[in-house]
Every structure is written in structure tokens, then in C-alpha cells.
Amino acid sequence: MMSLTETSLKRVIWNQYVYKLIALNGMFTSLMATQLAAFALSLSGTGGTTTGYGDITIKVKYFSGDIIFYFTLIWAFMAGMSITIKAYRDADFIFVTNRWTSHLSNIALLLTESLFAGLTSPLLGNLLKLVAYWGNPGNVLGVMAPPPGSLLMNILVTTGYAALLSCLGYLTGMLAQVNKLLAFVVPCVLFGSLFLQGSDGIVVDVIRFYAAEASVWIFCLKAALTLAIVYPVIMLMSDSMEVRR
Amino acid sequence: MNVIECRQLSKSYYRKRALQDLSFSIREHTITGVIGRNGAGKTTLMKIIAGFYRPSSGEVTVFGERPFNSLKVSQNMIYIDDQMPLPTSLTLLDILHMAGRFYPNWDHDLATRMLNYFSLHPEGRHHQLSKGQRSTFHAIVGLAARCPLTIFDEPTTGMDSSIRKDFYRALLKEYLSHPRTILLSSHLLNELEDLLEDVLLIHQGKLLFHMPIDELREYAVSITGPEKLVERVTADREIYHQQHTGSNVYTTVVRRDASILEAARQHGLETAPVSPEDICVYVTKQTKGRIDDVFNRNQP
Amino acid sequence: MFPRSDTTKPLYVQIAEWLENEILAGNLLPHERIYSQYQLADMFNINPATAAKGLTILLEEGLVYKKRGLGMFIAEHAQANIHKKRREQTLQLLIRELVTEAHNLGVEESELLEMIHQAITSRKDGSS
Numbered sequence: 001m002m003s004l005t006e007t008s009l010k011r012v013i014w015n016q017y018v019y020k021l022i023a024l025n026g027m028f029t030s031l032m033a034t035q036l037a038a039f040a041l042s043l044s045g046t047g048g049t050t051t052g053y054g055d056i057t058i059k060v061k062y063f064s065g066d067i068i069f070y071f072t073l074i075w076a077f078m079a080g081m082s083i084t085i086k087a088y089r090d091a092d093f094i095f096v097t098n099r100w101t102s103h104l105s106n107i108a109l110l111l112t113e114s115l116f117a118g119l120t121s122p123l124l125g126n127l128l129k130l131v132a133y134w135g136n137p138g139n140v141l142g143v144m145a146p147p148p149g150s151l152l153m154n155i156l157v158t159t160g161y162a163a164l165l166s167c168l169g170y171l172t173g174m175l176a177q178v179n180k181l182l183a184f185v186v187p188c189v190l191f192g193s194l195f196l197q198g199s200d201g202i203v204v205d206v207i208r209f210y211a212a213e214a215s216v217w218i219f220c221l222k223a224a225l226t227l228a229i230v231y232p233v234i235m236l237m238s239d240s241m242e243v244r245r
Numbered sequence: 246m247n248v249i250e251c252r253q254l255s256k257s258y259y260r261k262r263a264l265q266d267l268s269f270s271i272r273e274h275t276i277t278g279v280i281g282r283n284g285a286g287k288t289t290l291m292k293i294i295a296g297f298y299r300p301s302s303g304e305v306t307v308f309g310e311r312p313f314n315s316l317k318v319s320q321n322m323i324y325i326d327d328q329m330p331l332p333t334s335l336t337l338l339d340i341l342h343m344a345g346r347f348y349p350n351w352d353h354d355l356a357t358r359m360l361n362y363f364s365l366h367p368e369g370r371h372h373q374l375s376k377g378q379r380s381t382f383h384a385i386v387g388l389a390a391r392c393p394l395t396i397f398d399e400p401t402t403g404m405d406s407s408i409r410k411d412f413y414r415a416l417l418k419e420y421l422s423h424p425r426t427i428l429l430s431s432h433l434l435n436e437l438e439d440l441l442e443d444v445l446l447i448h449q450g451k452l453l454f455h456m457p458i459d460e461l462r463e464y465a466v467s468i469t470g471p472e473k474l475v476e477r478v479t480a481d482r483e484i485y486h487q488q489h490t491g492s493n494v495y496t497t498v499v500r501r502d503a504s505i506l507e508a509a510r511q512h513g514l515e516t517a518p519v520s521p522e523d524i525c526v527y528v529t530k531q532t533k534g535r536i537d538d539v540f541n542r543n544q545p
Numbered sequence: 546m547f548p549r550s551d552t553t554k555p556l557y558v559q560i561a562e563w564l565e566n567e568i569l570a571g572n573l574l575p576h577e578r579i580y581s582q583y584q585l586a587d588m589f590n591i592n593p594a595t596a597a598k599g600l601t602i603l604l605e606e607g608l609v610y611k612k613r614g615l616g617m618f619i620a621e622h623a624q625a626n627i628h629k630k631r632r633e634q635t636l637q638l639l640i641r642e643l644v645t646e647a648h649n650l651g652v653e654e655s656e657l658l659e660m661i662h663q664a665i666t667s668r669k670d671g672s673s
């Protein structure tokens with residue numbers, strides 16, 4: 001009497017995505033909190049030098065969106081990691097899902113949040129500069145006028161980095177689920193190589209691969225390709241994980 | 246048509262054998278009670294059927310497919326227990342709306358009416374509910390989803406007896422108007438008796454029996470009378486339970502059949518039916534001796 | 546809700562007996578549709594499969610007949626047949642139990658017959 005419902009992968013992924021968007025809105029609030037904190041911290045300057053000659057001392061303060069940017073990246077990494085915890089994975093299986101739709105909707109969620117972060121971070125950075133300009137009347141030495149179109153580039157680049165970092169966070173979180181030891185070993189190895197090998201090391205090379213890229217569009221391409229490779233690997237790796245519920 | 250088929254299903258964790266060699270099938274449009282002690286393996290079995298766990302060996306198919314990682318099974322099945330990790334950021338009504346998006350058979354009107362009947366606030370949050378209210382809410386979700394396979398794992402945890410009665414009634418009414426295949430696990434078999442069609446008894450990971458409740462009701466009989474006489478009449482039979490029920494009055498529970506009934510009648514011994522709950526308890530006895538022995542230690 | 550005072554009889558047998566009582570009382574007339582297993586399940590708060598078993602008993606005894614696709618209907622002489630059955634089986638069973646119990650208690654045949662007489666008389670008096 002009751003006929004089976006036809007399953008549509010796309011519909012399920014969409015429903016899961018909407019569900020997570022609404023249920024995990026805490027992520028957006030934590031992003032805002034992080035960025036506001038970074039904003040507050042930046043109000044006293046994001047860099048500076050002091051020079052002096054004789055009785056004269058000169059203090060120079062720089063204002064930029066750097067701190068906001070780095071805080072946003074840290075947030076992205078944490079966001080990626082946080083949706084891999086047991087509670088959230090279990091929550092997927094309340095309604096309709098399989099392991100693929102679970103991952104794909106997570107990825108869609110992280111990309112959405114990266115875009116959101118990519119929009120808010122540069123805008124906040126610009127706001128900071130405005131506040132600094134008006135907050136220090138008469139003291140402003142110089143403004144590096146951003147070239148036209150740089151806001152868009154900023155958004156793209158920030159989005160790209162946020163997407164990469166959240167992917168890295170997701171990977172780390174998933175490794176932790178597979179084997180707790182891995183989640184400890186991998187960061188150790190990474191940081192270890194940073195310390196030991198310094199600027200000749202692999203980790204720095206990897207970072208340079210992205211950071212030293214001059215062209216925004218090629219950077220975006222690199223980021224997209226990285227995601228297109230790493231995420232499927234993560235999906236395959238965790239295919240047989242049980243849901244403990 | 247069999248909705249669920251298990252063939253020599255086994256599941257082990259870290260050296261512990263949770264399920265051993267289970268083979269059975271569940272027919273479409275039946276209500277089956279999954280009965281067993283704590284730790285018998287009921288939840289493990291039902292979670293394997295739901296596709297949350299993978300079998301260690303053996304086969305399980307639901308709707309003809311392996312349930313693990315199957316979108317088809319997930320779409321047509323809902324698993325309800327008291328642990329459902331529903332989000333705290335949504336109101337109860339929002340959760341119902343969400344559920345409605347996933348399940349095409351969802352009856353939103355029914356869900357909201359039940360929410361109202363059980364005095365659950367639509368604007369309340371999941372984490373604010375008491376234990377019993379949580380079970381009630383989960384039960385509402387399970388019933389309103391109208392999934393072809395609905396699995397309830399101890400759905401009445403924390404519910405008081407009048408709410409439990411309402412739940413059983415709601416389950417029956419839903420089953421009558423929209424038949425589906427239901428698996429229901431509970432400790433309270435005596436309450437469930439009338440609701441069930443079949444019973445699956447699991448003990449220490451093994452399947453003890455799978456039979457219609459009517460058969461289970463007539464599985465055993467208790468013979469009561471003078472001790473020696475009762476012992477003689479039940480001499481070469483498997484004893485499920487025995488105890489003194491008065492001075493020199495002895496009761497023994499054995500398998501029911503025509504010959505034992507006749508023998509009892511001839512010797513003037515009293516016979517009485519044994520409820521499904523009792524026979525399940527006797528057959529799965531784990532404790533050593535009786536509880537009275539714990540208190541009798543110091544007596545000469 | 547359903548009177549389960551007599552727990553020695555299987556539930557589906559109790560359902561069948563309840564239906565027979567309804568037929569005897571004239572609440573269910575010949576060629577009327579009998580309750581479906583779903584209606585019985587709803588009325589007595591039981592699984593419809595159990596109710597169906599009760600209906601099957603009536604079907605096997607020829608008290609109801611099936612019309613394909615429409616359900617089960619009361620047979621023409623159902624009431625009379627039930628009467629007959631009750632008299633033969635039920636009364637016989639009661640008599641046998643009575644005789645056994647009387648024997649166990651050491652009651653003589655004449656005393657037993659006297660007691661039956663008294664019971665019949667007092668019933669007649671009670672109803673007049």
C-alpha cells in the first residue's frame with residue numbers, strides 16, 4: 001500500500017544544505033564575533049614603527065585589514081573542523097542522507113560560509129581604515145589608495161583562502177574521526193617541518209604556492225583545483241565510517 | 246513481500262560479539278516487537294537495519310538493498326530513539342517543517358495537532374524538553390513522517406503511563422489508516438502485547454525466537470499443585486521456571502501442548518496461561534538464582 | 546477497554562466470541578457487512594492481524610461469507626448455527642467441568658441434580 005519514494009540525490013543534498021544552513025547558524029555568529037574582535041584589536045593599529053632623533057620621537061601606526069584577515073582564516077579552519085564532530089555527523093542521519101550527501105552538503109555549507117567571510121572581511125578592513133582616518137584628524141600621513149577593482153580581488157582572494165582553510169579544517173577533523181592519533185601527528189609534523197626546515201621547508205613551499213601567486217585568477221584556479229582534489233579524497237577516506245548515534 | 250532480510254548477521258566490536266548469526270525476515274505491513282534484555286543487542290540490530298552500522302559478517306537487505314550508505318533506504322525509513330540529536334537552534338515547529346521537507350508522506354497537520362494534544366509548545370526548543378517530552382516529540386516526528394519502514398527504539402522512555410497509552414493508540418490509528426512496516430523495541434511487552442503482530446526475541450546477541458504474538462501467548466503453560474506430583478508430571482520436559490507458591494504448593498512452567506494439558510487435568514493439577522512477557526523473562530534468565538537468595542544469605 | 550477477564554482464551558478467540566454474541570443478540574443481521582479487521586482493531590485497540598484471525602474463525606465455521614473486494618457478510622442462518630454450536634459445545638464443556646468439579650468435591654449425583662434444579666428455579670423467579 002505504501003509505495004517507496006524515489007530518491008533524488010540533488011534534492012536530498014539541497015534539503016541537507018538548507019537544514020544545515022539554518023541549524024548551524026551559530027557558525028555565522030561566531031564569524032561575526034571573530035571579525036568584530038579582530039576589528040577591535042586593529043583599532044590601535046595593525047603595525048607600526050618608532051623612530052627618533054634627539055629630542056624628537058616619531059611613532060608611526062599602520063592600519064590595515066590584515067588582522068581581520070588572519071582571524072577570518074583561523075575561523076575558517078575552525079569552522080571546517082567543527083562540522084566533523086560526532087554530534088553534527090550524527091545529526092545528518094536523523095532525516096534522509098547517506099555519506100555522500102552528508103559530505104556534499106557540508107562542502108556546500110563551507111563554501112557558502114567562505115564566500116560570506118570573503119565578503120565581510122575586506123569590507124570590515126575598509127571600514128577600519130575609514131574609522132582610522134576620521135578618528136585621527138590631522139595626523140594621517142598617507143593613505144594607500146586602493147586601485148579600482150581591488151575590492152573585488154580582495155573578496156575573491158579572501159574567499160579562496162577561507163575555502164582552503166576550511167577544507168584543511170575539514171580534513172583535520174575527518175582525520176581525527178578516523179584515528180585520533182592522526183589528528184595529533186599531522187599538525188605536529190607540519191609545525192615540526194616549519195621549525196626545522198624553516199624557509200626551505202615543504203610547508204613553506206606549499207604556502208608559497210598559493211601566497212606568492214601574483215594573478216588573482218590563477219590563484220582562484222589553484223584554490224578550486226585543490227578543493228576538487230582534496231574533498232573527494234576526504235569523501236573516499238571516510239566512506240565506511242559508522243554513525244554512532 | 247519481505248521488507249527486511251537478515252542472513253547470518255553478525256556484529257562485533259573490539260572482541261565483543263554484539264550479534265551472532267541472526268537470520269530472519271520481516272514482512273511488509275507488520276508491527277514487530279523487538280524484545281530482549283538490556284544489552285541483548287536490540288539497538289545494534291536496529292541500527293544495522295537503519296544503515297547506521299555495518300555488519301561484521303552476514304547479510305542484511307532492506308527494500309532489497311544493503312542499508313549502509315543507501316539513499317533509498319534512508320529516504321524510506323526513519324529511526325526514532327530518545328537520543329535524536331535534533332538542533333537546539335530551531336523551534337519545535339521549525340523542526341517539524343524541516344522534517345516535512347525530507348519526507349514526502351509527511352502529514353504536517355497531524356504533527357501539529359499531536360504537538361498541541363501533548364501540550365508541547367511549538368516555539369519551544371528541543372533542549373528545553375524534559376525526558377518524557379523529548380520522547381513524545383520524537384514519537385510525533387516518527388509517526389507523522391509516514392515512512393514505509395518506521396523503527397522505534399524504546400520510544401516510551403520517560404513517558405508516564407497515560408502518555409504511553411496515548412502513544413500506542415496513536416501508533417495503532419496511524420498504522421490502520423496508513424499501513425507501514427514497524428519495528429518497536431521496548432521493555433514493556435505486557436503493555437505492547439495487543440499492539441503487536443510478531444515478536445522477535447534477542448538474547449545475548451542471538452535470536453531466540455521470531456513468532457506471532459498469538460503463538461507466543463500459547464507457548465507455555467504453568468502447572469501448579471503438590472510439589473512431588475507436579476515434578477512427576479513434568480519429569481521429562483524442559484522447565485522454564487519453577488517456584489514455591491505456597492506451603493507444598495509448587496509451580497512449574499513448561500512448553501504447552503495437548504499431552505501436558507491432559508496429564509495435568511487427569512492429576513487434578515491447576516494450569517494457567519503464561520503471558521508473553523513472563524515467558525520472555527524466563528527464557529532469557531541471566532541472574533544466578535533468585536533475588537530472594539540475596540536476602541536469604543544470613544538465614545539458617 | 547476490551548473485557549479481558551477470561552485470559553485463558555486467546556485474544557482472537559475472544560474477538561470471535563464477541564462477534565458471535567453480536568450475531569446472537571441480533572445486532573448483526575444476515576447479509577449485513579460484518580466489522581472489518583481494521584474496524585475491530587480500532588474498536589478494541591488491538592493489532593488488525595489478531596482481529597483478522599477472529600474473523601477467520603467465523604469464516605471457517607460458515608457464519609460469514611466473503612464477497613470479493615467488498616468484505617465479509619453475515620451468513621443467512623448464522624444466528625441459528627451459533628445457537629446450535631453454543632448449546633452443543635459450550636454447554637457440554639460446562640457440564641463436563643461441573644461434573645468433574647462435583648466429583649472432586651465429593652458431591653453425589655442426586656445432590657448435583659438438586660442444585661441444578663434450584664439454580665434454574667431461582668433464575669425463573671428472578672426474571673418474572
